[in-house]
Amino acid sequence: MLSIGALGKRTGTKVQTIRYYEQIGLMPEPGRTEGGQRRYGDAELDRLAFIRHSRELGFSLEAIRELLDLSDSPERSCAQVDAVAQRQLKEVEARIARLEVLRIELQRMISECSADRVADCRILEVLRDHEECLADHGGPGA
Amino acid sequence: MLSIGALGKRTGTKVQTIRYYEQIGLMPEPGRTEGGQRRYGDAELDRLAFIRHSRELGFSLEAIRELLDLSDSPERSCAQVDAVAQRQLKEVEARIARLEVLRIELQRMISECSADRVADCRILEVLRDHEECLADHGGPGA
DNA sequence: ATACGAGCTACAGCAACTGTAGGTTCAAGC
DNA sequence: GCTTGAACCTACAGTTGCTGTAGCTCGTAT
Numbered sequence: 001m002l003s004i005g006a007l008g009k010r011t012g013t014k015v016q017t018i019r020y021y022e023q024i025g026l027m028p029e030p031g032r033t034e035g036g037q038r039r040y041g042d043a044e045l046d047r048l049a050f051i052r053h054s055r056e057l058g059f060s061l062e063a064i065r066e067l068l069d070l071s072d073s074p075e076r077s078c079a080q081v082d083a084v085a086q087r088q089l090k091e092v093e094a095r096i097a098r099l100e101v102l103r104i105e106l107q108r109m110i111s112e113c114s115a116d117r118v119a120d121c122r123i124l125e126v127l128r129d130h131e132e133c134l135a136d137h138g139g140p141g142a
Numbered sequence: 143m144l145s146i147g148a149l150g151k152r153t154g155t156k157v158q159t160i161r162y163y164e165q166i167g168l169m170p171e172p173g174r175t176e177g178g179q180r181r182y183g184d185a186e187l188d189r190l191a192f193i194r195h196s197r198e199l200g201f202s203l204e205a206i207r208e209l210l211d212l213s214d215s216p217e218r219s220c221a222q223v224d225a226v227a228q229r230q231l232k233e234v235e236a237r238i239a240r241l242e243v244l245r246i247e248l249q250r251m252i253s254e255c256s257a258d259r260v261a262d263c264r265i266l267e268v269l270r271d272h273e274e275c276l277a278d279h280g281g282p283g284a
Numbered sequence: 285a286t287a288c289g290a291g292c293t294a295c296a297g298c299a300a301c302t303g304t305a306g307g308t309t310c311a312a313g314c
Numbered sequence: 315g316c317t318t319g320a321a322c323c324t325a326c327a328g329t330t331g332c333t334g335t336a337g338c339t340c341g342t343a344t
Contacts, residue, residue, distance in 0.1 A: 046270065049270070049272065050269055050270050053269050053270075053272055054269050057244055057247060057248060057269070058241075058244050067266065067269065070260055070266075071260060071263075071266050071270075073260060074259065074260045074261035075259060075260070075261065076259065076260045077258055077259065077260070078255065078257055078258065078259060078260045078262070078263035078265070078266075081255075081260060081263050081265050081266060082252065082255060082263075082265065085248060085251060085252050085265050086252060088248060089245065089248040089249060089252065092241050092244050092245050092248060093245060095237075095241055096238055096241045096242065096245065099200075099234050099237055099238045099241070100238065102199055102200050102234050103231065103234045103235060103238065105199060106199060106227060106230060106231040106234060107231060109227060110224065110227050110228060110231060113220065113223075113224060115220055116219055116220065117216065117217060117218065117219065117220060118212055118213060118215060118216045118217070118218045118219070118220045118223060119216035119217065120220070121213075121220035121223050121224075123220070123223050123224065123227050124209065124212075124213050124220075124223060127192055127195050127196050127199070127209065128188065128191070128192050128195075128213075130191065130195055
């Protein structure tokens with residue numbers, strides 16, 4: 001039986017994050033000691049490890065919820081699991097593509113500026129004037 | 143003189159977003175009509191365009207604040223502007239690198255799974271077991 | 285004169301946590 | 315058995331960068 005701190009250490013998760021996962025129903029309510037402290041077993045350890053690993057691969061909590069639900073019905077087709085993973089791959093690829101555009105534009109902007117004074121700075125000029133920018137403006141690059 | 147809606151249309155910014163920028167001090171408090179509606183001139187239009195374009199290139203609002211401050215002192219060296227842009231470039235590059243790792247791992251995971259049943263799904267297996275993953279776990283891939 | 289789109293303030297909500305305050309419990313050492 | 319202090323508890327505010335809602339007022343076109 002693990003305390004919340006021990007579980008956190010084992011999975012690389014902050015204590016508050018574990019309580020947060022419980023609050024949003026991603027982790028089950030665990031058993032408690034007489035004094036009211038949470039105690040976890042192996043099932044919870046595995047579940048949290050799954051969640052954390054999925055987060056590291058960039059899955060949203062919603063997607064993880066879906067994956068956890070799917071993995072609870074082992075006899076079903078795994079096509080849906082595949083679909084979730086594919087969706088995530090597509091998202092990652094889209095993010096990379098958008099960031100590549102930004103990278104190119106930032107590099108160009110920086111390399112063009114050889115001014116001393118702020119007044120002549122190409123970087124600020126490009127930022128001021130949309131038209132000088134080659135990037136395709138697909139929204140903030142998050 | 144532009145209304146807030148007209149300014150928004152010209153810069154591709156939602157009305158609430160403009161008011162938000164004003165609230166956090168990124169946009170100045172504009173003049174008002176008798177009835178209390180905001181009216182904007184060219185200076186504000188330019189400033190908002192600068193902000194939006196910088197956002198599109200992924201700069202944080204804090205970084206933009208810094209750039210705006212710098213561009214207010216045109217006689218200063220633009221080394222600081224350069225530093226802000228370099229920092230942003232580094233961040234973008236780091237994000238790309240992290241996402242590349244994720245992309246590889248997701249692709250591998252997906253390509254390895256040819257199971258029918260959830261019970262045998264390689265994707266879930268990899269997500270369950272850290273050790274099967276080649277990715278380097280540098281945190282969520284945002 | 286009236287209708288109605290656009291504007292106003294103030295506040296709640298999103299993702300996914302993280303941090304704080306102020307109090308309680310557990311386990312180890314003496 | 316008692317004390318200490320790290321770890322736990324709840325509840326709530328804050329982060330980033332907005333977005334949406336409610337309930338009102340304003341401006342302008344007809």
